[in-house]
Amino acid sequence: MADPKETIYDAEPHSRAKHHILREYLKRWLPILANQSRRLGLNDGRLLYVDGFAGAGEFTNNIPGSPLVAIETALTHSTNFHVPIQIKLIELRDDRVQHLRSLIAQHPARGQSGKIIIDDPIKGDCEQVIMQIIDEHEKTNRRVGPALFFLDQFGYSSFSMGLIHRILKHDVCEAFSYLNWNLLHPFMTDATKHTGISKAFGGDEWKAVIGLSGQEKEERFRDIYNPPRRRAANPMRPGTNTLPPPGP
Numbered sequence: 728m729a730d731p732k733e734t735i736y737d738a739e740p741h742s743r744a745k746h747h748i749l750r751e752y753l754k755r756w757l758p759i760l761a762n763q764s765r766r767l768g769l770n771d772g773r774l775l776y777v778d779g780f781a782g783a784g785e786f787t788n789n790i791p792g793s794p795l796v797a798i799e800t801a802l803t804h805s806t807n808f809h810v811p812i813q814i815k816l817i818e819l820r821d822d823r824v825q826h827l828r829s830l831i832a833q834h835p836a837r838g839q840s841g842k843i844i845i846d847d848p849i850k851g852d853c854e855q856v857i858m859q860i861i862d863e864h865e866k867t868n869r870r871v872g873p874a875l876f877f878l879d880q881f882g883y884s885s886f887s888m889g890l891i892h893r894i895l896k897h898d899v900c901e902a903f904s905y906l907n908w909n910l911l912h913p914f915m916t917d918a919t920k921h922t923g924i925s926k927a928f929g930g931d932e933w934k935a936v937i938g939l940s941g942q943e944k945e946e947r948f949r950d951i952y953n954p955p956r957r958r959a960a961n962p963m964r965p966g967t968n969t970l971p972p973p974g975p
């Protein structure tokens with residue numbers, strides 16, 4: 728969908744589907760990574776969760792947005808993680824940042840120091856802010872991971888494949904990136920959109936699908952986009968998770 732003018736808007740089925748995937752993924756990612764992080768003495772004792780396109784924090788009819796999905800999944804988890812989860816929220820639009828800030832300020836999690844740390848939402852461009860976060864860690868020789876970056880853009884060109892590569896270069900870092908096929912697909916033959924699509928893909932390889940059709944086109948396109956599948960084909964690419972499997 729295109730960006731609505733309103734600060735908050737109706738949750739579409741695909742938003743709910745993303746929230747479901749995010750919630751179920753976090754339920755497993757949080758205890759596994761917290762356990763490994765403690766066992767291996769990783770980091771200065773925190774898990775990092777970054778929502779790069781945080782939105783206003785809720786949809787109409789009080790449907791929780793992705794920041795609240797993550798916060799509530801962490802808070803209601805039955806496991807004691809032993810390390811806090813640091814939550815960084817990034818949003819470009821000022822009205823949505825303000826709305827998000829007020830939701831966070833009222834949220835009971837504010838008082839629950841220990842399990843989660845919610846940083847003040849950052850107003851800015853996702854890619855720039857994440858690059859800065861990574862720069863700061865590199866300059867001070869601190870690990871970025873364990874970290875999960877949720878990149879839930881509206882269309883397909885709000886961040887580059889370069890951002891994903893930069894994230895995956897760091898150990899124990901993962902990206903959940905969303906790209907809207909329905910918005911992209913009709914524009915594949917429009918040359919004015921090619922720069923944006925190539926930015927999302929990190930090259931022109933995607934153009935090989937223009938002449939294809941149907942399921943073959945979708946699957947080939949997904950294969951070209953999906954960095955883990957590409958890494959699996961070439962395990963020496965950076966970003967391989969170097970941690971051993973979770974302990975008992």
Ligand SMILES: C[S@@+](CC[C@H](N)C(=O)[O-])C[C@H]1O[C@@H](n2cnc3c(N)ncnc32)[C@H](O)[C@@H]1O
Pocket residue numbers: 730742779780781782783784785791792793794817818819820823851852853854879880881885
């Ligand atoms: C699909 S919505 C996010 C919805 C949110 N993740 C949720 O599920 O509740 C995308 C959001 O990203 C914001 N946005 C657009 N471009 C951005 C950018 N370059 N950096 C950060 N946020 C951006 C939009 O204002 C919008 O709120």
